[in-house]
Amino acid sequence: xxxxALPLRxxxxxxxxxxxxxxxxxxxxxxxVAAGQKLSTALGLLPALRVFERDPVREAAxxxxxxxxxxxFTPTVSLQPPAGLLLEIGGCLRLFGGVAVxxxxxxAGCAAQGWxxxxxxxPTPLGAWWLALAGGGVLANDLPxxxxxxxxxxxxxxxxxxxxxxxxxxxxxxxxxxxxxxxxAGLRQRIGNGPLDELLRARGEVPxxxxxxxxxxxxxxxxxxxxxxxxxxxxxxxxxxLIVALCGWLQARQLLARACTLHIGxxxxxxxxxxxRFGEPCRDEARFLRLLxxxxxxxxxxxxxxxxxxxxxxxxxxxxxxxxxxxxxxxGEGAAACVxxxxxxxxxxxxxxxxxxxxxxxxxATRWETPDFRRxxxxxxxxxxxxxxxxxxxxxxxxWLLPSPQPLGEHTDGPHWHGPLxxxxxxxRIESGWWDSGEMRGEMRGETCAEIPATGDIRRxxxxxxxxxxxxxxxxxxxxxxxxHGLFA
Amino acid sequence: MSALSPLAVNDVAxxxxxxxxxxWRGDALARLPGQCISSGHPELDDELPGGGWPCGNxxxxxxxxxxxxxxxxxxxxxxxxxxxxxxxxxxxxPWLPHAPAWAAAGIAPERLLVVRAGKEAAWSIEALLASGGxxxxxxxxxxxxxxRSLRRLQVAAEGRPVFAALxxxxxxxxxxxxxPLRIALGPDAEARARGRLALRILKRRGRPAxxxxxxxxxxxxxxxxxxxxxxxxxxxxxxxxxxxxA
Numbered sequence: 001x002x003x004x005a006l007p008l009r010x011x012x013x014x015x016x017x018x019x020x021x022x023x024x025x026x027x028x029x030x031x032x033v034a035a036g037q038k039l040s041t042a043l044g045l046l047p048a049l050r051v052f053e054r055d056p057v058r059e060a061a062x063x064x065x066x067x068x069x070x071x072x073f074t075p076t077v078s079l080q081p082p083a084g085l086l087l088e089i090g091g092c093l094r095l096f097g098g099v100a101v102x103x104x105x106x107x108a109g110c111a112a113q114g115w116x117x118x119x120x121x122x123p124t125p126l127g128a129w130w131l132a133l134a135g136g137g138v139l140a141n142d143l144p145x146x147x148x149x150x151x152x153x154x155x156x157x158x159x160x161x162x163x164x165x166x167x168x169x170x171x172x173x174x175x176x177x178x179x180x181x182x183x184x185a186g187l188r189q190r191i192g193n194g195p196l197d198e199l200l201r202a203r204g205e206v207p208x209x210x211x212x213x214x215x216x217x218x219x220x221x222x223x224x225x226x227x228x229x230x231x232x233x234x235x236x237x238x239x240x241x242l243i244v245a246l247c248g249w250l251q252a253r254q255l256l257a258r259a260c261t262l263h264i265g266x267x268x269x270x271x272x273x274x275x276x277r278f279g280e281p282c283r284d285e286a287r288f289l290r291l292l293x294x295x296x297x298x299x300x301x302x303x304x305x306x307x308x309x310x311x312x313x314x315x316x317x318x319x320x321x322x323x324x325x326x327x328x329x330x331x332g333e334g335a336a337a338c339v340x341x342x343x344x345x346x347x348x349x350x351x352x353x354x355x356x357x358x359x360x361x362x363x364x365a366t367r368w369e370t371p372d373f374r375r376x377x378x379x380x381x382x383x384x385x386x387x388x389x390x391x392x393x394x395x396x397x398x399x400w401l402l403p404s405p406q407p408l409g410e411h412t413d414g415p416h417w418h419g420p421l422x423x424x425x426x427x428x429r430i431e432s433g434w435w436d437s438g439e440m441r442g443e444m445r446g447e448t449c450a451e452i453p454a455t456g457d458i459r460r461x462x463x464x465x466x467x468x469x470x471x472x473x474x475x476x477x478x479x480x481x482x483x484x485h486g487l488f489a
Numbered sequence: 490m491s492a493l494s495p496l497a498v499n500d501v502a503x504x505x506x507x508x509x510x511x512x513w514r515g516d517a518l519a520r521l522p523g524q525c526i527s528s529g530h531p532e533l534d535d536e537l538p539g540g541g542w543p544c545g546n547x548x549x550x551x552x553x554x555x556x557x558x559x560x561x562x563x564x565x566x567x568x569x570x571x572x573x574x575x576x577x578x579x580x581x582x583p584w585l586p587h588a589p590a591w592a593a594a595g596i597a598p599e600r601l602l603v604v605r606a607g608k609e610a611a612w613s614i615e616a617l618l619a620s621g622g623x624x625x626x627x628x629x630x631x632x633x634x635x636x637r638s639l640r641r642l643q644v645a646a647e648g649r650p651v652f653a654a655l656x657x658x659x660x661x662x663x664x665x666x667x668x669p670l671r672i673a674l675g676p677d678a679e680a681r682a683r684g685r686l687a688l689r690i691l692k693r694r695g696r697p698a699x700x701x702x703x704x705x706x707x708x709x710x711x712x713x714x715x716x717x718x719x720x721x722x723x724x725x726x727x728x729x730x731x732x733x734x735a
Contacts, residue, residue, distance in 0.1 A: 335576045335622025342604060342613055350605040354598035356588040366588040371602055396708075399560050399591060400584035418554075470676025470686070471556035472708055486587060488708045489560035 014042060017054040024049075056082065058224075065221050067213045068245040069109065071252025073102055078125070078210040084132070086125045086210060099139060113241045122146045125210055126202040133157050143204050150202060151177025158202075160195045167191055215252045219260075219312040221245050228267055228306055232299035235264070235308065239292050242310035247285045250315070256281030258314040262292070266303035274299065277343070279336035280373040281316055287337050294344040336373040360432040362401060362485060363455045395428050396464065398474040398486030405483035408475060415482035417473060421465035428462040430476075464488065526652060529565025530704055537670070538694045542566050544652050547643045547668035551691070552675070553659040555583060558686040558706040559674050563654065567625055568595035570652065575624025578602040578617050581610045583629050611638040618645040618653055625652040632658075636665070643667040662691060669694055677703045 014024035014033055021037045031046035042049055059082055066085055070077040073096070076088035089102050096102045099121055110117045118136035122128035127146045131138050134157045140146040153176045156165045168191065173179050179187070179199065188196055201208040221242050229235055239262065250257055258281045262274040276291055342351045352368040359365045408415045415421050437456035460476040462485070467473070474486035506512055525541035527534055534540045542548060542563075552559045567577060577596060579586060581604065588598045602623075606613040610630045615638075617626045634642075634657070646653045655668065662673055670693050677687040685705050690698035 335620060338616055338620030338622055339602065341616060346604065346606060346609060346613065350607070352603055354586055354588040354591065354601050354603065356592050356598055362587065366586070366598075368603075369599070372599065394593070397587055397590035397593065399587060399594070400555070400582075401587040403585055469554055469557070471554055472558070473556055487556035487584060489556050489558070 013050040013052065015052050015054050022054055059083065061222065064216075065223075065242075065245045066110075066113075066115070068215060068219070068221070068252070069113070069248035070213075071215060071248035071250075072109065072244075073106060075215075075252045076210075077213040077215075077252070079213050080129055084129060086129065088125075088210075089121075099141075103139070109244060113244060122149075124202055124204045124208060126198060126208055127204070130158055130202055133159075147180075147203060151175060151180060153177075155179065158195070158198060160198070164191050164195050215249055219246055219249045219315075220309060221311075222307060222309045224307045225305060228304040230301065230304045232296040232301050233293075235296055235305060236289070236293055238308050239296070239310070240289055242308060243285060243288045243292065246310055246312060247283050247288065250283040250312070253315075254318055255312075255315040256283055256318045257288075257312050258316060260310060260312045260314075263309040263311065264301075264305050265307035265309070266301075267306045268303045270303065272302065275313075277340070277348070279339040279343070279371060281318070282336075283318070287340075290337070291340050291344055294341050298345065336371075339371050339373075360430050361455050361458055362397070362430070364433075365397075366401070395425075395462075396488075398488045400487040400489050402485055402487075405476070405485045408482040408484050410482050415465070415475060415477075417465075417467055417475070417484055418471065419468045421467050421473065421475065423463045423465050424472075425464045427477075429460075430462060431459045433457045524650065526566050526569060528562070529569075530562070533688065533702060533704060536690060536693075536698060536702060542652050542654075543670060544650050545646055545648050546670065547639070547646055547653050547655055547666075549655050549657055549661075549666060549668040549671040551657055551659045551662050551671065551673040554676075557674065557676050558704075558708055559656070561706045561708050562674070562686060562688075562704065563627070564594045564596075566652065570624040571596040571600060573624065574600075576600045576602060576622060577625040578604060578623050578627070580604045580614050580617065580626065580628035581606045581630065582627075608633065610634075611642070614653075614655075615642055615645045618642060618649065618651055621649050621651070623651055625654070627654045627656070629656045636667075640667045666692075668692070 014028050015022045016039050019039050021033060021035055021039065021042050023035055024033045024042075028042075028046060028049055031049070033042045033046055033049060037045075039051065043051070063079060063081065063083065063085065067077050067079055070085055070087050074087050074089050074092050076091070078086045078088075080086055087106070089096075089099070093099060093102070096105070103119065103121060107117070107119065118132050120128045120131035120136045120138050120140075122131055122140040123143055123146055127140065127150060130153060131140070131149060134153050138149055140149050155168045155174055155176060157176075168174075168179060171190075173182070176199070180203075184196060197206065200206040223238055223242055225238055229238070242262075246257070246260065249255075257278065259275065259277045262276065264272045264274060266272070274295055276288070276295065278287075278291070282288075339351060348370070349368075351371070353371045355367045355369045357365050357367050408417050408421075410416070411420065413420050414423070433455055434457045436454040458478070460478045460483075462474060462476045465473050465475050472488035473484055474488065475482060475484050477483075507514070524544050525537070525539035526544060527541040528537065537543075550559060571577060572595065577600065579601065586601070586603060591601055592598050604613050604617070610628065610633050614626060614628045614630065617623050634655075642653070642655070659673060659675075662671070671691040673689040673691055675687050675689075677685040685703045688702040688704065690702070
């Protein structure tokens with residue numbers, strides 16, 4: 001943990017505290033460096049060794065991030081500083097389908113984030129902790145199994161004071177099993193109550209309540225990159241590490257994310273932000289990652305990146321979902337996820353849905369809106385919305401509207417559009433909009449907000465007309481002449 | 490079949506093979522393995538393999554002029570898809586969709602996604618088809634589609650419950666296409682005045698179509714009414730009286 005929490009790491013490297021090596025990586029170990037050596041000795045053995053001072057703050061932050069990720073498995077997570085994490089998995093064995101599955105998933109998750117944990121599963125938290133300290137990789141299903149595993153442990157494994165271990169050794173007690181066999185009263189007098197109480201807790205004879213890790217109210221996690229990244233695609237791996245922590249946090253707090261932001265710290269001290277918005281609130285790791293990749297694919301980095309921070313901006317409580325009884329037939333990512341990717345690639349303004357507006361002027365009768373997939377589900381459950389239907393006898397409207405009316409030539413037989421137009425209906429008078437004549441309104445076009453003149457006051461006579469090619473058009477006449485405004489496609 | 494009777498063993502196998510949806514005899518229309526959605530025009534359904542627009546396959550519409558009823562042709566099917574709560578997508582539409590008209594046709598505008606795809610039309614269509622979350626995808630890819638991207642689109646649509654319609658120009662009729670159904674649309678030459686839509690099925694699974702179809706589409710307001718008054722009222726654009734009446 002002390003080593004892996006450090007950014008900018010290159011092999012061989014080691015972490016020192018108070019002039020002594022705390023931990024070193026495999027390359028350094030191969031060169032003869034070992035924990036506990038003096039720094040000068042280690043540098044003598046391996047001059048190329050890169051040495052870092054231990055950074056407790058950074059380690060604590062990394063442990064917090066890992067605890068958030070632990071929310072994937074269980075809401076009862078507790079920290080065992082400086083480098084331990086206790087997950088209470090007794091309650092969620094059935095959900096995952098057994099201890100082995102959880103262990104596999106946890107180890108795979110750790111590996112994906114770049115951690116190499118030592119682990120143990122035991123009926124008591126302290127027992128599991130000690131087994132993990134002793135090397136780990138063991139699984140004790142019940143108390144007798146735990147007892148026999150603990151009995152084999154060295155007396156120096158539990159984080160007891162050094163004099164306790166030394167005194168026990170002076171009595172000839174090297175294994176915990178031997179300590180267990182001694183009369184407790186006498187031992188208590190000799191080495192104090194603390195170690196023996198801990199032993200009882202580890203063996204499950206005394207309850208051992210844990211202080212739970214409190215998942216933070218707001219998620220904000222910082223990651224310093226091991227090396228400067230100059231291409232946006234290179235951020236995907238680091239982003240993945242942050243995203244798994246975010247998903248664990250969302251899971252533990254029963255939340256769904258609607259928007260989050262990736263703050264990118266550049267090496268020249270500047271910051272830039274990348275907003276990730278989801279079509280529907282979700283906490284699907286793969287989906288977050290796909291969206292992030294889509295954004296990173298389009299991102300141009302202004303300067304090399306040295307740190308990333310992920311914050312969850314908009315979250316909402318998840319109502320819980322029910323699994324379907326029968327397997328859903330549709331394969332694929334689904335509409336919401338697809339829309340997210342489209343919006344990421346084409347821009348938010350390029351992917352929208354329509355909404356009718358109660359407005360006489362045709363230009364103003366359509367509003368563009370962000371697709372809302374949550375409303376959709378509620379809407380269908382209610383069985384369609386008859387409220388949106390136009391009143392009976394309403395004059396017909398064309399499916400297509402031209403962006404702006406196109407002037408038409410006028411001949412003796414009336415207006416022409418690819419030949420003479422035959423009027424099919426009586427005129428429909430539309431006269432409205434005196435209130436916004438001469439004003440400007442902002443409208444999203446592409447990425448920018450353009451100021452365009454408001455539609456303003458219109459006084460028009462609309463007709464449906466058809467030319468000899470069978471094209472049916474919606475045309476109008478106003479004071480300045482004939483215009484084509486829509487198509488009955 | 491009598492010629493095959495000596496080969497009794499193969500006879501059974503042949504019957505099995507013929508029962509497959511994707512194998513059809515030259516004189517009949519194919520029965521498609523995927524689902525079809527009725528076009529809402531009985532005379533057209535009779536001519537389409539499976540009795541309707543095919544889902545999970547590309548359908549190409551070749552049309553040169555807009556406004557001849559090419560979209561009205563699809564409205565009954567689209568309205569049915571929308572009524573089932575499905576999402577529809579318009580990719581790179583040539584004009585602006587007018588929400589009140591779509592709503593009046595029974596298509597919920599809030600589930601009608603409009604994608605202004607620009608140069609990314611092919612990618613967008615493929616993503617929409619492959620997502621499996623859309624009931625209908627209508628796309629106007631323009632000239633950006635080559636044979637390879639068409640093939641990709643067909644693969645993306647295959648096996649998914651999506652009605653995929655591509656609008657292409659009539660000049661594409663001579664180029665080969667992987668779409669199993671291709672229809673050329675045009676105004677009916679004989680009945681031009683009545684505003685009927687002529688369909689020529691260029692390609693379908695089954696025997697080739699012999700004659701073009703002529704459909705009378707009820708485009709809203711297309712029925713000429715008796716005009717009781719003058720078709721053109723004299724406009725006094727600036728008159729306060731006209732404003733007061735309105």
